[in-house]
Amino acid sequence: MKNYLKLRTINPFRSQYIYIDTINCDADNIFISENLSVKFKSDYGNNEKYPDYIVVFCSIWKYDEKKFLKCLDKLKNKIILIRDNNYENVCDDFMSNIIKIIEENK
Numbered sequence: 001m002k003n004y005l006k007l008r009t010i011n012p013f014r015s016q017y018i019y020i021d022t023i024n025c026d027a028d029n030i031f032i033s034e035n036l037s038v039k040f041k042s043d044y045g046n047n048e049k050y051p052d053y054i055v056v057f058c059s060i061w062k063y064d065e066k067k068f069l070k071c072l073d074k075l076k077n078k079i080i081l082i083r084d085n086n087y088e089n090v091c092d093d094f095m096s097n098i099i100k101i102i103e104e105n106k
Helices: 026-033 062-083 087-104
Strands: 004-007 014-022 038-044 053-061
Touching (some): 014 026
Antiparallel strands (some): 004 014
8 A cells, every 4th residue: 555656757856655644643743854955846635535634746856765664664554543544545546546536637
């Protein structure tokens, strides 16, 4: 189960991602604790099926990519342990819907 999706970009120095976070933005504290610079583009919530989650669009420096993915793994563990053991199903559902939308708009 992945809680993120890497997007294509033409910028040779930055990578763009979508990831699933809680409405409390639990990932932010993890990014801060790892001293990771993340540029947030936008986030989307108000999903009737999963009201406690948001989809976040962001970009990071390519040299920080390993650190970013490590943070997202920590986010997954934190949410499963503290908030919701159904997080993996939520991510699978979100990601399959996002991939369908991307493929439909190619």
